[in-house]
Amino acid sequence: MRAVVITKHGDISVLKVQERPDPPPPSAGQVRVAVRAAGVNFADHLARVGLYPDAPKPPCVVGYEVSGTVEAVGDGVDPARVGERVFGGTRFGGYAELVNIQAADAIPLPEVLTFEQGAAIPVNYATAWAALHGYGSLRAGERVLIHAAAGGVGIAAIQLAKAAGAEIHGTASPAKHSRLVEFGVDRAIDYRKDGWWKGLPPYDIVLDAMGGKSLKRSYDLLRPGGRIVAYGFSAMQQGEKRSLRTALPQLLPMLRGFNLVKQLSDSKAVIGLNMLKLWDDRGTLEPWIGPLGAALADGVAVPVVHEAVPFANAGEAHRILAARENVGKVVLVP
Ligand SMILES: NC(=O)c1ccc[n+]([C@@H]2O[C@H](COP(=O)([O-])OP(=O)(O)OC[C@H]3O[C@@H](n4cnc5c(N)ncnc54)[C@H](OP(=O)(O)O)[C@@H]3O)[C@@H](O)[C@H]2O)c1
Known part of the structure; x- marks a missing residue:
């Protein structure tokens, strides 16, 4: 072959x-x-x-x-x-x-x-389903912020969140914003602009594929009862190479982690998601892909x-x- x-x-x-x-x-x-x-x-x-x-x-x-x-x-x-x-x-x-x-x-x-x-x-929709429904417990009427919204996982998450009746905000580079709106994003945000997070409403769920410094910002953007689902480290990579100079300033805030006492007091959840770990543990991706069958067949997930x-x-x-x-x-x- x-x-x-x-x-x-x-x-x-x-x-x-x-x-x-x-x-x-x-x-x-x-x-x-x-x-x-x-x-x-x-x-x-x-x-x-x-x-x-x-x-x-x-x-x-x-x-x-x-x-x-x-x-x-x-x-x-x-x-x-x-x-x-x-x-x-x-x-x-x-x-x-x-x-x-x-x-x-x-x-x-x-x-x-x-x-x-x-x-x-498999990868995009299983991740989006696990993030929004498996672990994020998304409910109709909730407001969701999706980072890297024009990527494969991001678009899958937009479609699933839309079908669940959520209000959707998404970050992407500005050239991709018109596509985001076509996909159903209610508010497209240019995350490359300094201070892009100022004046945003609080969120019930933030899907964060960036990691690094972004996680603290995502946490601050949650309302009480809100959930971050962290599933990527994009902020640590630039193009072909991953340099320590790029990675370290992003890695350190993650290593310092979150303060559980503060989390408890704020009533906010931080959820880590690694599909490979789940796949290894369960021996199959079916638990996260299986529930998508109807959405794929009836054109909700495209x-x-x-x-x-x-x-x-x-x-x-x-x-x-x-x-x-x-x-x-x-x-x-x-
Ligand atoms: N934990 C898991 O199980 C799991 C599963 C699937 C994917 N992931 C991770 O989730 C992330 C997104 O996956 P995907 O398949 O949606 O990727 P993708 O289709 O390649 O889209 C990623 C988008 O993220 C944006 N971005 C922002 N900062 C970036 C940076 N520093 N480097 C690269 N891209 C950056 C870019 O869009 P803009 O032009 O808008 O900036 C890029 O097009 C990846 O990091 C991937 O490794 C994790």
Whole structure:
């Protein structure tokens, strides 16, 4: 099979399409998916440059999520699933023509969605659902602030929060604001402007993918009873490299943490969310993706694909993410 291989740590030129052995026949409880699209995540870029300690060592094939068609099934899996259109989480190995995944993680892809859209679901929508509903306990009428709102997770969160009847404010660079409004954001905020937080109303939930100094600000923006869901460290990364000079001033306030006595007195919650940890612990992403079935089938959740990039040009997909050009998901197609 063909796969996009990180041949060694380095710039985008280290991504090369190579022939690799096909995966073994699916074992019990697995299905083999003929991949039609693979989602690209910032973590893949970190793995390529050597800043993701949990990634496999190069040469390696990364990729957390795919869509495609079930090609074969292992013992205990209904043979009628062969030929089914599915999307699902792959713990690495997604940038390839074939991959074996747990049958429980291979979720039927609604007919209304393309394969490109399918590959945009697992990470973004599982994270957004877990943040808003699984842990954020979002209720109708609540006001939500979504940081990095034009990113893949951000757009998924906008759609789910809208469907839940929330008022939505979102931060993004100004060129993306008109898209945010199209997606249903009630107030688009330019977070690059100094003092952008002044005069904002208090929030019931803040989704914070920035980390660092942003977390304290997010906390201050909560009303009593409010919840921050912290799920990223974007503020510590700039483009291709992560330098200590950029990271340290952001890392230190996080290491100092929150004061529980103050939290109790303020009645505010700070929730950390790491989908990989949950995935490892439960052995499947299904608890966070399963509840999305109806929203995906009836058009409430509509994955937005920024660009489908051929395997042969995989470096371009990484470049787009690092340059923050995307509105929505970048996927690779074989
Ligand atoms: N904890 C988890 O389980 C989990 C799961 C999924 C994703 N994440 C993390 O959540 C974050 C967002 O993921 P995503 O898939 O939505 O990403 P994405 O589609 O690449 O969008 C990220 C957007 O964040 C904004 N941004 C603000 N500051 C940034 C910075 N310093 N570096 C890069 N981008 C910055 C950029 O938009 P503007 O042009 O508007 O600035 C960028 O386009 C990432 O850090 C990712 O690693 C965590």
